Amino acid sequence: LRSPYHGGHLEVIVGPMFSGKSEELIRRVTRAVIARQRVAVFKPAIDDRYHATHVASHSGRSVEAHAVRSSEEVRQLLRGETPLLSGEVELPDVVGFDEAQFFDAGLVPLALELAHAGVRVVMAGLDLDFRGEPFGVMPDLLARAESVEKLTAVCVECGAPATRTQRLIAGRPARYDDAVVLVGAQESYEARCRVHHAVTR
Ligand code: ADP
Numbered sequence: 001l002r003s004p005y006h007g008g009h010l011e012v013i014v015g016p017m018f019s020g021k022s023e024e025l026i027r028r029v030t031r032a033v034i035a036r037q038r039v040a041v042f043k044p045a046i047d048d049r050y051h052a053t054h055v056a057s058h059s060g061r062s063v064e065a066h067a068v069r070s071s072e073e074v075r076q077l078l079r080g081e082t083p084l085l086s087g088e089v090e091l092p093d094v095v096g097f098d099e100a101q102f103f104d105a106g107l108v109p110l111a112l113e114l115a116h117a118g119v120r121v122v123m124a125g126l127d128l129d130f131r132g133e134p135f136g137v138m139p140d141l142l143a144r145a146e147s148v149e150k151l152t153a154v155c156v157e158c159g160a161p162a163t164r165t166q167r168l169i170a171g172r173p174a175r176y177d178d179a180v181v182l183v184g185a186q187e188s189y190e191a192r193c194r195v196h197h198a199v200t201r
Contacts, residue, residue: 005146008115012100012141014127015151016165018191022057022098024151025124029063029096032120037093041065042074044102055098065098071106078114091119100125101135108140130167130189131176131199153191162191166198173198 013024025041032039043055045067054062068074078091095114100107100123111121127142127150129135142148152161167174170186176199192198 008118008120009146010111010115010121010123010141010144011147011149012138012145013122013124013149013151014138014142016126016128016153016162016191017189018058018153019151019162020057020153021124021126021151022055023059023061024149025096025098025122026055026057026061026063028122029094032094038090039094039096040078040092041096041098042068042077043098045069046102055096063096065096071104071110074110091117094120094122096122096124098124100141101127101129101138103137105137107137108144111141112144126165128164129180130165130174132164132197155193155196156190157192157196160193160195162193164192164194164197166190166192166196173200175200 011028013021015021029039029041041055041063043065053065053067055065056062066074066077068077078095091114097103097107102125111123114121123141123145125138125141126135127138150163152163154160155162156166166189167178168188168190169178169182174187
């Protein structure tokens with residue numbers, strides 16, 4: 001059960017929505033728990049899909065997680081300034097992050113510091129936003145990771161491997177310059193391949 005990288009390292013899991021990133025993060029974390037490793041999982045507080053203190057996949061599996069507002073809050077929790085792991089100051093063996101694309105730029109130095117300190121860091125997040133552009137901190141994390149897994153979903157239009165997330169507003173492809181968060185808008189997301197991914201210019 002030792003890491004193939006001889007110590008701390010960074011693993012990144014990416015792909016579009018519905019590609020199973022949360023499922024894969026849950027799978028890796030659950031195996032670590034079975035091996036009696038100490039695990040802490042974090043997710044941004046903005047994603048309250050299904051449960052505020054769990055990472056949940058679209059298929060219903062879940063694992064306990066701390067909802068945080070910033071990478072600094074993760075630092076504080078790991079330093080033991082707030083009760084986590086019953087006040088232990090020792091770092092966990094494994095630290096997981098879901099929806100990593102929504103974290104601030106401080107996530108990159110934090111991931112590197114943890115990896116240097118011997119922690120196995122597992123990040124799951126969207127590599128591309130709805131426009132098909134690199135998403136936030138993800139390119140930086142992908143470049144620095146020891147291991148990268150790109151997952152695909154199933155294109156809802158043709159059944160091919162889907163690498164993109166289609167954003168629909170009132171059933172129509174979103175505009176390139178639409179705000180990332182649209183308050184009160186009738187929006188939805190679908191997995192699509194490159195051919196069927198559409199952005200209104
Ligand atoms: P992600 O974290 O990448 O959004 P999840 O792990 O939450 O993905 O969910 C993956 C699950 O979503 C799949 O196992 C499947 O049950 C479901 N799903 C819904 N739509 C699709 C699709 N178009 N392609 C693949 N899986 C889908």
